[in-house]
Amino acid sequence: MKFTVTPLGGGRADTARVVDSIVRYLNPPAAKTPGAGGPAPSGAEGAEQYYADKGEEPGRWLGRYAATTGLAGPVQRHDFASVLAGRDPHTGERLITAQGSAGRRPTLGAGAHSRTGAHGERLYDVADAAAVLGVTHREVGRMLDAGTRLVLAALPPTAGQGSTGYPVGHPVGAAETEPGAAYLVPLVDEDGSRWVSEEELARCQQARDEGVTPEQVRALGGPEDQLSISDAARLAGVTNRYLRGVARYHEDHPVEIAQSVAAGRQPRRAYLEAHRGTKGRWLVTREHLAEFLERRRPPAVRVAYDLTLTTEKSLGVLALLGNDTTRRAVLGSIQAGNDWALGWIEERAVGRIDGQPVAAQGLMVASFRHLTSRALDPFPHHHNVVLNTVQVPDGSHRSLWSRCLYRNAQAASALATAEMRHELASQLDVRWRPGRKSGWEIDGIDQAVVSEFSKRRNEIDDALAELETEIGRGAHPGEVEHIVLRTRPAKNHTPADELIADWRARAERAGLTSDDLDRLAPPIREPDTQRDSQPDSQRDRTETVYRLLAADDGICAGGSVFARADAIAAVANVGVPDPDGVAQPLLGGATQVLELTDGFLASG
Helix, strand or coil, rough: EEEEEEEECCCCCHHHHHCCCCCHHCCCCCCCCCCCCCCCCHHHHHHHHHHCCCCCCCCEECHHHHHHHHCEEEECHHHHHHHCCCCCCCCCCCCCCCCCCCHHHHHHHCCCCCCCCCCCCCCECHHHHHHCCCCCCCHCCCCCCCHHHHHHHHHCCCCCCCCCCCCCCCCCCCHHHCHHHCCCCCCCCCCEEEEEEEHHHHHHHHHHHHHCCCHHHCCCCCCCCCEEEHHHHHHHHCHHHHHHHHHHHHHHHHHHHHHHHHHHCCCCCCCCCCCCCCCCEEEEEEEHHHHHHHHHCCCCCCEEEEEEEEEEEEHHHHHHHHHHHHHHHHHHHHHHHHHHHHHHHHHHEEEECCEEEECCCCCCEEEEEEEEECCCEEEEEEEEEEECCECCCCCCCEEEHHHHHHHHHHHHHHHHHHHHHHHHCCCCCCCCCECCCCCCECCCCCCCHHHHHHCCCCHHHHHHHCCCCCCCCCCHHHHHHHHHHHHHHHHCCCCCHHHHHHHHHHHHHHHCCHHHHHHHHEEHHHHHHHHCCCCCCHHHHHHHHHHHHHCCCCCCCCCCCHHHHHHHHHHHHCCECCCCEEEECCHHHHHHHHHHHHHHHHHC
């Protein structure tokens, strides 16, 4: 089995649509229940019904962070959408509050609303508004100043005298005067303190997420107008720090940038043509700021990561063409391997504070099992949607550091496979054969059958395409509706009995009958039958594994340098001869694989 990591998200303006698409695909509305008095599905037909119903099987919440958030059991659509959008599913509060570094948190505030107004509305002070937007106090102050100017300009000459608030709704002409990302309209108390309503903060944040257009900047004045870096950053909806950085990059690499532009290539990094004034402070013309916005590609928003677990084709054939007992055993074993490996990854999860990794208090995972490929071949796989939010020891909620997923995917794949074999061996007496390229397939399901049920060139690519190509990695908003509508279209129309009958007929043509499936995976009669067929003692088994790993065709066959993940994978896939001399994989589970790996590495 294999885990593959796929980032899910898109451009900032696309976030809401991406969230909606993920929810509709993985967690669609419940199917209509049978009419009153209609028979409920049971037996094999009931177990197979979701083949034809586009993922009717509900998802499951996994992970300690999910549990502490009150999410357990089946995944509900509202909860799933809320956490993907970065909101607590119960309170609606933002999950990731402080966007700045840990060192600035005491200055920035917590990012939660500071108080409620007379009508129950949530109000944010300067510190907490800064935390939400990921900017400094001073930057929020300038945005509030700009919002105040817009309000006063829109009011009659005497309307503002003695006023402690601002008109309901946005000031007439405000959006035309400055970009919506450039200001915050305050609510002013009698003592002069300024507050921002949650509605106003959300409006500004959405405007910043959508981005400022070059035309909006050009409409505010002449092309040669000189802007301070602070004013330029406010108008562009970015931070002062970021804009100074891209100006400094142009200052340090003018020749390299000019050569790239002359050759028609995009420079490696964003840059801003700016110059230093008499006191060394950055100045930028309005036109150069507009040109920067034309070049700039806003960073993508990652709402989650799809940690997709795909299985060997022979395992899917055994599960979905076998009898009820076989189906439950194989699907349950795959799920057990999936969950064990996710727990192992969870122990290594980290968040980020000031760009540095910090141990996370678990993960929040919505796990969905699909049983077929888009070509409607038998292909069990799990979409484990790992939310891009973790809680760190200081109690704050931070973005997940995705490196912990990418770095551990290889080892987790091996551990999931080992645990699956362990669980399966406790229920079915199956034998294994070496795969065509690597790994192990079910013995008795030969390559002809595997090829018959591999309509698409690469089933792993097929599973990833469901989310990666279609609603992940920045799918354009105009593509989303079309993509979701055409995803797995035949599943809504193919009756379950026709689908199963077609599979079995194709298998028989390839030489595999239902009786064959029953014979190659009989229920286990005595515990540990297969494990006992391997070396009798733990010492013999350990020595055999170490000898095989150290052989010329062992772990060093491709080079003398390898990582711990390589060793874990090698142990999980090593073939230990049984009493008849036939190599079989280890069946002691993920824990056994880790113990043997540690021992082998320690042996020098």
